[in-house]
Amino acid sequence: xxxxxxxxxxxxxxxxxxxxxxxxxxxxxxxxxxxxxxxxxxxxxxxxxxxxxxxxxxxxxxxxxxxxxxxxxxxxxxxxxxxxxxxxxxxxxxxxxxxxxxxxxxxxxxxxxxxxxxxxxxxxxxxxxxxxxxxxxxxxxxxxxxxxxxxxxxxxxxxxxxxxxxxxxxxxxxxxxxxxxxxxxxxxxxxxxxxxxxxxxxxxxxxxxxxxxxxxxxxxxxxxxxxxxxxxxxxxxxxxxxxxxxxxxxxxxxxxxxxxxxxxxxxxxxxxxxxxxxxxxxxxxxxxxxxxxxxxxxxxxxxxxxxxxxxxxxxxxxxxxxxxxxxxxxxxxxxxxxxxxxxxxxxxxxxxxxxxxxxxxxxxxxxxxxxxxxxxxxxxxxxxxxxxxxxxxxxxxxxxxxxxxxxxxxxxxxxxxxxxxxxxxxxxxxxxxxxxxxxxxxxxxxxx
Ligand code: ADP
Numbered sequence: 184x185x186x187x188x189x190x191x192x193x194x195x196x197x198x199x200x201x202x203x204x205x206x207x208x209x210x211x212x213x214x215x216x217x218x219x220x221x222x223x224x225x226x227x228x229x230x231x232x233x234x235x236x237x238x239x240x241x242x243x244x245x246x247x248x249x250x251x252x253x254x255x256x257x258x259x260x261x262x263x264x265x266x267x268x269x270x271x272x273x274x275x276x277x278x279x280x281x282x283x284x285x286x287x288x289x290x291x292x293x294x295x296x297x298x299x300x301x302x303x304x305x306x307x308x309x310x311x312x313x314x315x316x317x318x319x320x321x322x323x324x325x326x327x328x329x330x331x332x333x334x335x336x337x338x339x340x341x342x343x344x345x346x347x348x349x350x351x352x353x354x355x356x357x358x359x360x361x362x363x364x365x366x367x368x369x370x371x372x373x374x375x376x377x378x379x380x381x382x383x384x385x386x387x388x389x390x391x392x393x394x395x396x397x398x399x400x401x402x403x404x405x406x407x408x409x410x411x412x413x414x415x416x417x418x419x420x421x422x423x424x425x426x427x428x429x430x431x432x433x434x435x436x437x438x439x440x441x442x443x444x445x446x447x448x449x450x451x452x453x454x455x456x457x458x459x460x461x462x463x464x465x466x467x468x469x470x471x472x473x474x475x476x477x478x479x480x481x482x483x484x485x486x487x488x489x490x491x492x493x494x495x496x497x498x499x500x501x502x503x504x505x506x507x508x509x510x511x512x513x514x515x516x517x518x519x520x521x522x523x524x525x526x527x528x529x530x531x532x533x534x535x536x537x538x539x540x541x542x543x544x545x546x547x548x549x550x551x552x553x554x555x556x557x558x559x560x561x562x563x564x565x566x567x568x569x570x571x572x573x574x575x576x577x578x579x580x581x582x583x584x585x586x587x588x589x590x591x592x593x594x595x596x597x598x599x600x601x602x603x604x605x606x607x608x609x610x611x612x613x614x615x616x617x618x619x620x621x622x623x624x625x626x627x628x629x630x631x
Contacts, residue, residue: 194409198402205398209391216387220380227376231369238341238363239329246327246345249277250357253288257349261290264305267297274299277359284340285360288347291323296355312358315342322346322356332366339366418477425470425477432470436463465591472595476584480606482522489517489563493550496530504538506548513552519563520630521607529600529611530565533623536596537569539589540621546570557626562609567623573615581613600625 253273258266270288278286278299287298293312295305312319318328322344330342345357439459447456490513497508530550537548549568554561580586582601587594597613604611604625611625 194406198405201398201402205394209387209394212387212390216383220376220383223376223379227369227373230372231366234366234369235332235341238361239343242329242341242343242359242361243327243345245277245281246343246357246359249273249286249359250327250345250347253347253357254349257347257355259349259351261296261349261353261355262306270297271299281359282361283359284362285358287358288355289358290355293319315344318342318344319356323354332363337367339363339370418473421473422477425473428466428470432463432466435459439463469593469595472593472599475599476595476602480522480525480603482525482606484520484522484607486518487521487523487526489513489519489552489565490515492523492527493530493552493565496527496534497550499527499531500534500538504535506538506541508534509547509549511549511551514554517552517554517563518629519627521627522603525603526607526627529603529625530567532596532600533567537567537571537621537623540571541569542571544570544572546620554629555626560628562626562628565625565627568616568620569622570620573619573621574613578613578615582611 253270256269256273260266267288274286274288274297277283283299285299288296289309289312290296292308293310294308297305314333315330318330321328323346325346327343327345330344333340333342339362340360341363342358342360345359346354347357348354439456443456447453493510493513497510500508534548534550541548547570550565551568552563552565555564556562557564574581582597583594584598585594586597601611604627607627609625609627611623613621613623616622
């Protein structure tokens with residue numbers, strides 16, 4: 184029977200509320216960060232759009248004025264290279280004064296007719312203009328149009344296309360290309376925004392993990408607290424019941440002894456008499472364990488010869504059990520400061536458990552002790568090994584009060600042993616041995 188702690192409904196509801204609170208905090212931080220990132224993104228978008236709009240307007244105005252000016256000087260034959268001698272200086276001035284990267288005229292097939300800086304040969308085609316074919320088509324239909332932003336080797340460019348007509352109504356396109364560096368700042372801002380979003384989400388992830396871990400630790404601690412409170416009240420109740428049982432039990436025992444003396448037939452023994460005694464012993468043990476667990480163990484510590492203590496425990500054990508105990512002698516004169524009766528009780532309990540685990544199996548119980556260094560302290564280590572089936576499941580669970588796998592077990596022996604060892608400032612643990620069987624180890628300080 185494993186009577187591990189089962190939280191009641193109110194406690195479950197409380198834990199549920201705490202979990203909801205943490206989930207709420209995480210969700211709120213998530214929404215806040217998302218809203219902040221979204222807001223920054225929208226702000227970036229608005230700012231970018233606004234700057235681009237006003238740039239478009241400026242470029243269009245400049246292009247309209249320039250096309251109007253150039254229109255007066257456009258040759259009758261647009262492919263007459265000499266006809267552009269008046270236009271080139273105008274383009275150069277626009278280039279310099281308006282801070283454009285390039286200013287030139289093209290025909291409908293993107294061939295350059297004249298260029299501000301004379302870098303391009305007459306009638307060479309500017310292939311990349313095809314990317315802006317829509318804007319150029321619109322310009323050919325008489326509207327001044329700006330292109331999309333072009334990013335070339337980390338530089339951002341924008342072009343404006345404006346129609347220019349000669350006297351015969353033939354159309355050429357004025358192209359003005361601007362390097363819009365300031366938009367790079369916005370691009371940096373955007374990059375910053377992405378990095379910020381990633382970092383904030385990573386931080387949120389870390390904070391969430393931390394919160395979840397902290398909450399589960401908190402809930403575990405709280406559950407333990409609830410458990411110990413419950414055990415404390417159960418212990419109080421058990422102590423009261425145990426006291427009430429103890430007295431009638433004493434009366435039953437003495438009465439049964441009297442009756443046995445009077446009616447026991449030695450010639451024809453009836454084993455029912457033994458049953459009474461065995462059950463009284465069992466009930467007594469149960470009552471004592473209940474009382475031991477419900478009270479803080481009070482220690483009466485004296486300097487004790489550990490070898491002698493172990494020897495005594497083995498002798499007590501042998502009076503009821505005929506299993507072999509291999510007591511490996513501890514280092515001579517190993518004296519510790521402890522409550523000898525209580526440590527005797529622990530060793531005896533571990534020996535009895537080992538014997539019960541082995542039942543009819545062959546093998547032996549080994550009881551060994553030595554001096555070791557643990558966490559920088561010199562301490563005594565006592566090990567009890569058996570050849571039983573070992574512990575199935577989590578070995579730490581067996582120290583829980585009321586944990587038992589035996590039909591007639593109380594599940595209190597190890598819980599009491601643990602509280603005694605811990606009261607001495609020691610530790611106790613159990614584990615399965617690789618070769619089979621169980622090993623219990625407890626450590627005690629040599630001196631308190
Ligand atoms: P009880 O003996 O009344 O069951 P204990 O607290 O002494 O109570 O033991 C709790 C449980 O631990 C046992 O029911 C058993 O399942 C397990 N146990 C204890 N000692 C051993 C052992 N030597 N080998 C295997 N299991 C053990």
